[in-house]
Amino acid sequence: MARHLVTSALPYINGIKHLGNLVGSMLPADVYARYLRQRGHEVLFICATDEHGTPAELAAQEAGLPVAEFCARAHERQRGIYRGYELSFDHFGRSSSPQNRETTQEIARELHRNGFVEQRSVRQVYSTADRRFLPDRYIVGTCPYCGYDRARGDQCENCTRVLDPTDLLDARSAISGSADLEVRDTEHLFLLQSRLTGEVEAWLADRADRWPVLASSIARKWLAEGLQDRSITRDLTWGVPVPADTWPELAAAGKVFYVWFDAPIEYIGATREWADAAEGRDWRSWWYEADETVRYTQFMAKDNVPFHTVMFPATLLGSRRPWKKVDHVKAFNWLTYYGGKFSTSLRRGVFTDDALELLPADYWRWFLMANAPESDDASFGWELFATVVNKDLADTLGNFVNRVLSFGHRRFGDRVPAGQTAGEAEQRLGREAAALLAGYESALDALDFRKAARALRALWSAGNAYLDERAPWQQVKADPAAAELTLRTAMNLIHLYAVVSEPFVPAAARAMRGAFDLPADPVRWVDAERAAALDTVPAGTPFRVPPVLFAKVTDEQTEEWTARFGGR
Numbered sequence: 001m002a003r004h005l006v007t008s009a010l011p012y013i014n015g016i017k018h019l020g021n022l023v024g025s026m027l028p029a030d031v032y033a034r035y036l037r038q039r040g041h042e043v044l045f046i047c048a049t050d051e052h053g054t055p056a057e058l059a060a061q062e063a064g065l066p067v068a069e070f071c072a073r074a075h076e077r078q079r080g081i082y083r084g085y086e087l088s089f090d091h092f093g094r095s096s097s098p099q100n101r102e103t104t105q106e107i108a109r110e111l112h113r114n115g116f117v118e119q120r121s122v123r124q125v126y127s128t129a130d131r132r133f134l135p136d137r138y139i140v141g142t143c144p145y146c147g148y149d150r151a152r153g154d155q156c157e158n159c160t161r162v163l164d165p166t167d168l169l170d171a172r173s174a175i176s177g178s179a180d181l182e183v184r185d186t187e188h189l190f191l192l193q194s195r196l197t198g199e200v201e202a203w204l205a206d207r208a209d210r211w212p213v214l215a216s217s218i219a220r221k222w223l224a225e226g227l228q229d230r231s232i233t234r235d236l237t238w239g240v241p242v243p244a245d246t247w248p249e250l251a252a253a254g255k256v257f258y259v260w261f262d263a264p265i266e267y268i269g270a271t272r273e274w275a276d277a278a279e280g281r282d283w284r285s286w287w288y289e290a291d292e293t294v295r296y297t298q299f300m301a302k303d304n305v306p307f308h309t310v311m312f313p314a315t316l317l318g319s320r321r322p323w324k325k326v327d328h329v330k331a332f333n334w335l336t337y338y339g340g341k342f343s344t345s346l347r348r349g350v351f352t353d354d355a356l357e358l359l360p361a362d363y364w365r366w367f368l369m370a371n372a373p374e375s376d377d378a379s380f381g382w383e384l385f386a387t388v389v390n391k392d393l394a395d396t397l398g399n400f401v402n403r404v405l406s407f408g409h410r411r412f413g414d415r416v417p418a419g420q421t422a423g424e425a426e427q428r429l430g431r432e433a434a435a436l437l438a439g440y441e442s443a444l445d446a447l448d449f450r451k452a453a454r455a456l457r458a459l460w461s462a463g464n465a466y467l468d469e470r471a472p473w474q475q476v477k478a479d480p481a482a483a484e485l486t487l488r489t490a491m492n493l494i495h496l497y498a499v500v501s502e503p504f505v506p507a508a509a510r511a512m513r514g515a516f517d518l519p520a521d522p523v524r525w526v527d528a529e530r531a532a533a534l535d536t537v538p539a540g541t542p543f544r545v546p547p548v549l550f551a552k553v554t555d556e557q558t559e560e561w562t563a564r565f566g567g568r
């Protein structure tokens, strides 16, 4: 048994996330964590809100709240939504925690001691009206190349040219609109990543071959361009302060670490938060001098890959301390909304809070994972959503469960019938179930989620095919004992579904398990032999008919939702 550390990229504190954010990191991490736990591994599944930086400060200002208060509320809001999706985090932390502050400062000190941090003077745009330095993208003006008048200081959205804020004509603050801007000198810390390029290369060479190609190709491409030294501090009030014992002048000037420096360190910080929350938890055994039984898997969208596979490892390597580094990286492409971007401001696309008000979590979990943007971008559309939900969940899984249990109940009462001993058809079904289960397991082990979903769907379909072939509603007339065998076998299949479907559809799995009154249902996972035997639920076990597992999505609903959330 291995010990599995699983982390999902941290959702930014500001705003409710959309379905693409969910399927690009947190949801697949949850499916994997649940699967590993069921297989008997020790799992620590960590996530947190990423809370620092200018967008949080500005959102707080807009909400009329102190930024700490704003973040505390936004964190609770996101946490509640993720609970709604049954994301089984062992800890959902906050990058603004004291634990992360301490860890971030300690790593920065170590990087400094090892000669990887340098203080440099840079010229930055200061807004007198806003009384702050402006990040490049908070400066707007007219593009000198195409004349677009809302170009940002880092890039022109219209002609896509990369810009420097000083290139802009009629530059003004995106916050206040003030044109009272000046370029000032300011001191910042730089992480000398250029000196760590070789080490990161060597570290990556060892493991990237084992990663899915999306992650390894992005990491290699980024590294091939060479690592640039990178500013790791900002002139903000909200962030991890630069420690005064190491940089007294910068600390006195109120510098904080750049959000991208402290955010990945929060994986460690959040694990320390988890450890501090209860007795007997040891964060070090996961992160510091961890032995080779610890296997660390990260989940993220593709834009996060460089930070996780190159920059964060550079930070940890430069600390010269035995921090655990990632073993396996699973990256995702984009989920689009009808081929375009989800947008809060344009009210386009369905966001995680609204989705849960329309339908329970299992519908979204299944649709998103079965159509996860793994090898390519995937597009969300209501017609496709309705088709997948209706076919897979309502017709294939839900209908099978309901048919078997209602018919069994009507004809044979509230205990699993006995009937004949298993025959050729049951043995064939058992062999098929064991083979499909093996495919499902190897797909999940390889983090190949669409393939895993296909295998699970095939396992559900096998039940319907068996039922149609045996036709117990016919058998019962001529040979009731044969009908009993069919139903007992089908009921065992339902129990198998309950166990192995849990990573994808945990609520339906609970309902299926709950249908059978097994004495302290001991089954965590089903091995091949057990799957082939289909005998976990013995004859005589009391059962009940659960409510219909999945309702069909109607045409009226898809029309209403298309109108409400945009589309086409």
Ligand SMILES: [Zn+2]
Pocket: 143, 144, 145, 146, 147, 148, 151, 156, 157, 158, 159, 160, 161
């Ligand atoms: Zn332009």
